[in-house]
Amino acid sequence: MHEIALRVGNDRVEETLDWLLLVAPLGVHELERGEETELRVRGPHGDLPTREQVVNTAGEALIEVAERDVPDDWQARRLHDYQPVRIADRLVIRPAWAPAPDDDAIDLILAESGFGTGEHVTTRACLEAILELEPGGPFADLGCGSGVLAVLAAKLGWSPVVALDNDEKAVAATLANAAANGVELDARTADLMTESPPVAPTVVANIPAPVHLEIAGRLDVLPRILIATALRIDNVDPVAAAYAQCGMLERARRVEGTWVVLTLAPA
Amino acid sequence: MDNAQRLVVDWPGGTVLSAFTTVEEGARAAALFAPGMFRVDVTPRRDTLRIQVRNLSPVPVIAMPPETDRRVISQGTQIDATPGQPSRRHDVRFDLGTDFEVRAVVTTLGIPNQGLIQVLGQALITPGSRRKPIV
Numbered sequence: 352m353h354e355i356a357l358r359v360g361n362d363r364v365e366e367t368l369d370w371l372l373l374v375a376p377l378g379v380h381e382l383e384r385g386e387e388t389e390l391r392v393r394g395p396h397g398d399l400p401t402r403e404q405v406v407n408t409a410g411e412a413l414i415e416v417a418e419r420d421v422p423d424d425w426q427a428r429r430l431h432d433y434q435p436v437r438i439a440d441r442l443v444i445r446p447a448w449a450p451a452p453d454d455d456a457i458d459l460i461l462a463e464s465g466f467g468t469g470e471h472v473t474t475r476a477c478l479e480a481i482l483e484l485e486p487g488g489p490f491a492d493l494g495c496g497s498g499v500l501a502v503l504a505a506k507l508g509w510s511p512v513v514a515l516d517n518d519e520k521a522v523a524a525t526l527a528n529a530a531a532n533g534v535e536l537d538a539r540t541a542d543l544m545t546e547s548p549p550v551a552p553t554v555v556a557n558i559p560a561p562v563h564l565e566i567a568g569r570l571d572v573l574p575r576i577l578i579a580t581a582l583r584i585d586n587v588d589p590v591a592a593a594y595a596q597c598g599m600l601e602r603a604r605r606v607e608g609t610w611v612v613l614t615l616a617p618a
Numbered sequence: 619m620d621n622a623q624r625l626v627v628d629w630p631g632g633t634v635l636s637a638f639t640t641v642e643e644g645a646r647a648a649a650l651f652a653p654g655m656f657r658v659d660v661t662p663r664r665d666t667l668r669i670q671v672r673n674l675s676p677v678p679v680i681a682m683p684p685e686t687d688r689r690v691i692s693q694g695t696q697i698d699a700t701p702g703q704p705s706r707r708h709d710v711r712f713d714l715g716t717d718f719e720v721r722a723v724v725t726t727l728g729i730p731n732q733g734l735i736q737v738l739g740q741a742l743i744t745p746g747s748r749r750k751p752i753v
Contacts, residue, residue, distance in 0.1 A: 365672065368659075368672075369657075369672070369674075372646065372647065372648045372657070372659065373651070375645075377640060377641055377642040377734070378639075378641035378642055378645030378646055379645055379646050380642070380644060380645045380646075381646060381661075391645075425642075425731075425733030425734070426733070428642070429644070429733055432644050446664060470666070471666075
């Protein structure tokens with residue numbers, strides 16, 4: 352299999368893709384390199400545009416073009432494209448097939464499970480918030496999904512860690528990810544619309560706003576810290592007000608696009 | 619050279635676009651392309667599907683809430699493929715100014731042991747003059 356790689360400025364990516372996507376046999380890989388982006392197109396020789404066509408069509412947007420043969424084996428190509436997800440420069444989230452980080456970053460393996468890759472802005476913001484806390488004591492992850500937050504907490508030293516979700520597949524994914532990372536946690540199904548959340552000094556709740564409102568009304572024992580997310584700019588204020596009413600006051604608010612992560616603590 | 623297969627059909631009250639393409643995992647591909655109007659791009663990455671709408675028209679694209687009450691029925695013989703998980707079917711709704719309303723569905727199917735994803739896109743484009751654009 353052959354590959355043509357174009358380097359263009361980040362501000363020229365979309366206009367380049369306007370024609371490149373229409374001639375790319377298997378799509379275009381975008382790899383950001385600082386202020387430039389490398390666009391990789393690959394396929395059998397006869398299916399690719401020629402170097403001359405690329406140069407002529409890209410015009411002034413093109414900084415550099417290179418050609419190379421890439422492995423026919425898709426797994427080798429996947430490694431060729433792999434870019435680790437780094438959070439706060441302390442954590443690397445990777446699939447099991449990818450190499451472990453070669454520095455002292457925390458290595459978190461996330462299996463494919465239908466619950467995302469840990470890259471969603473709210474998940475990233477939650478991971479960053481957890482990394483800023485002093486680990487220790489019980490930890491509860493409400494709406495655990497893949498379990499990435501609970502697994503990170505267990506790796507950092509919180510114990511015991513409880514992970515709850517109303518979806519059995521999420522619980523199974525959380526247990527699988529805990530096993531892949533060699534940590535122990537208690538994952539189980541729970542309906543947080545009707546059940547009280549577990550008591551823990553550190554709680555992360557990655558749940559829809561209506562569930563937050565329910566939980567805020569049933570917090571029997573206040574946690575020392577509550578990270579509340581899966582909230583949007585247009586629904587965060589009623590949730591913050593509900594938590595304030597039960598004694599959990601807003602200490603920090605991270606806004607990522609239209610998404611919001613609240614850090615709450617008792618008055 | 620484009621490997622997408624595209625079909626445009628007149629429909630009562632509008633136009634239906636259908637397209638089928640194959641993309642490498644992690645790469646971006648055009649799931650739907652309406653020249654001079656819009657392009658819907660997808661990037662399947664592990665178990666996440668990123669969808670981007672590229673505005674090719676002079677009027678603004680106005681994102682609308684996705685529909686949740688329509689059903690997509692898939693059928694076919696089980697071949698060497700894994701049915702997409704629920705997160706691999708996506709509704710996309712947007713207006714092009716006040717001129718057009720676009721209701722699109724994108725579904726994906728992973729081909730195991732090849733690192734390839736099949737992408738099927740379908741959009742109904744209808745005249746839309748009910749809303750004022752949010753500029």
